[in-house]
Amino acid sequence: MFAAVLSMFLILYWLPTLIPNGTTIQDQKLLPNQSHLATQEELVNYALSLINIDRQSSNTQNLTLSSTDSAQRHADDMLRNHYFSHWNTQGQKPYVRYTLEGGKGAVEENMAMQSNYVDVKSAIADLEWNMINNDAESDWRHKENILDSFHNKVNIGIAYDNTNLYLVQDFENDYVEWINLTVSNANVTMKGHITQPGLSIREVGIYLDENITLTTQQLGTAPYNGSYNTGTFIGAAIPPNWQSTEGFTITAKTWSQLYQDISINFNLSPAFTRNGKGIYTLYLLSDSGKCLTTYSVSYLQ
Numbered sequence: 001m002f003a004a005v006l007s008m009f010l011i012l013y014w015l016p017t018l019i020p021n022g023t024t025i026q027d028q029k030l031l032p033n034q035s036h037l038a039t040q041e042e043l044v045n046y047a048l049s050l051i052n053i054d055r056q057s058s059n060t061q062n063l064t065l066s067s068t069d070s071a072q073r074h075a076d077d078m079l080r081n082h083y084f085s086h087w088n089t090q091g092q093k094p095y096v097r098y099t100l101e102g103g104k105g106a107v108e109e110n111m112a113m114q115s116n117y118v119d120v121k122s123a124i125a126d127l128e129w130n131m132i133n134n135d136a137e138s139d140w141r142h143k144e145n146i147l148d149s150f151h152n153k154v155n156i157g158i159a160y161d162n163t164n165l166y167l168v169q170d171f172e173n174d175y176v177e178w179i180n181l182t183v184s185n186a187n188v189t190m191k192g193h194i195t196q197p198g199l200s201i202r203e204v205g206i207y208l209d210e211n212i213t214l215t216t217q218q219l220g221t222a223p224y225n226g227s228y229n230t231g232t233f234i235g236a237a238i239p240p241n242w243q244s245t246e247g248f249t250i251t252a253k254t255w256s257q258l259y260q261d262i263s264i265n266f267n268l269s270p271a272f273t274r275n276g277k278g279i280y281t282l283y284l285l286s287d288s289g290k291c292l293t294t295y296s297v298s299y300l301q
Helices: 040-057 070-081 094-100 120-133 141-147 269-275
Strands: 006-011 106-115 153-160 164-173 176-184 187-194 201-209 232-238 248-251 254-258 261-267 278-286 291-299
Touching: 040 120, 040 141, 040 153, 040 164, 070 094, 070 106, 070 153, 070 164, 094 106, 094 278, 094 291, 106 120, 106 141, 106 291, 120 141, 120 153, 120 164, 141 164, 176 291, 201 261, 201 269, 232 269, 248 261, 248 269, 269 278
Parallel strands: 232 248
Antiparallel strands: 006 106, 106 164, 153 164, 176 187, 187 261, 201 232, 201 278, 254 261, 278 291
8 A cells, every 4th residue: 555554434225216615525624632631522523523514515514423332332343353354243234333322313334444543533533534525435424424415413423442443423414303102012103293394204125234243354245244124125114005115015994194193003013923033123215215214123033
């Protein structure tokens, strides 16, 4: 390579279906060792500012920080256990970890690492710059994720030691104020208020992942050292009198949307019976194909 610094990047597969103008990310970097006293909050806000600089350059709305800490927990875990992967040793992908940490929107993850860095903030800026400007190897999916206009929040993880720095960006679509989002004894309840006018609900897609555990050695090999997908599509929960064009159909017991208020209730037992053990993730999809919720639940019986 042309430099002593090693940078690594990963990004997901997509679901099928200010500062003054002229200021660049490079301008924001500090001199070596200038950020060694920065607090974690300052580093996260700095990383957020770089994301928003890039979004402003494409006339895309700024993101705000989410209260979910799935990205930080994953960054800490990778640093502690010396691996680099969208999966963790429990075999959990980003959307599973997001649910476990209390996230109730939809999440898509960028991830990057730099070794032998000199300055923390400069390393963060380098990683952000490369995801926007040098992402051909990943088909520019890091860039697409950063600039996606439907994302409205992000939670950011930054973990580092004297050698390695990990940066995790969990971009969120958070457009539902939930009154009740639960899965209890296979009974799914989704009741809430959509905050963006004009969105109507089409279906709840159901995807399945295996329950697995992974070693750090496995996390460094295919497929765990590359992009992640959404699991295997097995069917959908949809309104009465409709049929899913793929997979099997679960007819909702309740399916109503009055203006922006939604109320959906269905039972996952048919999915459990047909497919057995695994991690089931529910994707609440709008008519335009936008995902409003990724909600995961384990079935172990």
